[in-house]
Amino acid sequence: DTEVTQTPKHLVMGMTNKKSLKCEQHMGHRAMYWYKQKAKKPPELMFVYSYEKLSINESVPSRFSPECPNSSLLNLHLHALQPEDSALYLCASSQARVNYGYTFGSGTRLTVV
Amino acid sequence: RKEVEQDPGPFNVPEGATVAFNCTYSNSASQSFFWYRQDCRKEPKLLMSVYSSGNEDGRFTAQLNRASQYISLLIRDSKLSDSATYLCVVNTWEKLVFGTGTRLLVSP
Numbered sequence: 001d002t003e004v005t006q007t008p009k010h011l012v013m014g015m016t017n018k019k020s021l022k023c024e025q026h027m028g029h030r031a032m033y034w035y036k037q038k039a040k041k042p043p044e045l046m047f048v049y050s051y052e053k054l055s056i057n058e059s060v061p062s063r064f065s066p067e068c069p070n071s072s073l074l075n076l077h078l079h080a081l082q083p084e085d086s087a088l089y090l091c092a093s094s095q096a097r098v099n100y101g102y103t104f105g106s107g108t109r110l111t112v113v
Numbered sequence: 114r115k116e117v118e119q120d121p122g123p124f125n126v127p128e129g130a131t132v133a134f135n136c137t138y139s140n141s142a143s144q145s146f147f148w149y150r151q152d153c154r155k156e157p158k159l160l161m162s163v164y165s166s167g168n169e170d171g172r173f174t175a176q177l178n179r180a181s182q183y184i185s186l187l188i189r190d191s192k193l194s195d196s197a198t199y200l201c202v203v204n205t206w207e208k209l210v211f212g213t214g215t216r217l218l219v220s221p
């Protein structure tokens with residue numbers, strides 16, 4: 001299994017809703033990442049988990065809350081989002097924290113209304 | 114100055130052409146380097162890693178010049194299916210930082 005699986009593929013949520021994005025990999029990777037990508041822009045790093053511990057938070061607003069229940073799963077909990085948070089949210093994993101390219105999931109396209 | 118800089122293009126080339134993309138990075142402590150390809154509304158996919166010794170994968174050749182902090186990608190014999198955005202990516206302190214991408218359009 002060489003894939004990173006993200007669910008759901010599309011999500012529409014209101015500004016008062018609570019929702020979660022899910023990411024799963026079975027490649028034995030010990031580092032997992034959340035990226036946000038706006039249209040016609042490159043992906044921007046949000047969070048890095050290494051060995052199931054949060055190692056990097058790129059000053060992301062607290063309305064985004066990551067969770068890593070185990071080495072294969074990564075969640076992103078969403079609450080009280082704003083319309084400008086609408087974007088493609090990409091999960092990625094890698095064998096190690098440096099020197100290896102990342103494998104990306106197909107993303108969740110989020111629309112906040 | 115952006116950490117990773119690329120010409121956004123687009124580069125419009127005919128099938129069979131050779132096209133080269135360049136990228137510069139600002140942090141001399143960067144440790145590893147990649148080219149990713151991203152199709153419209155899809156996720157980025159790793160095209161190839163980039164080494165100082167250069168590496169080749171079929172029609173694609175990548176090169177790293179650490180002294181100049183410069184990365185290149187050469188595509189030979191362009192195919193219609195090569196049309197995509199090519200992202201220069203740098204790993205610095207355990208973070209992948211993406212350039213803005215260079216858009217390539219290959220026409221018949």
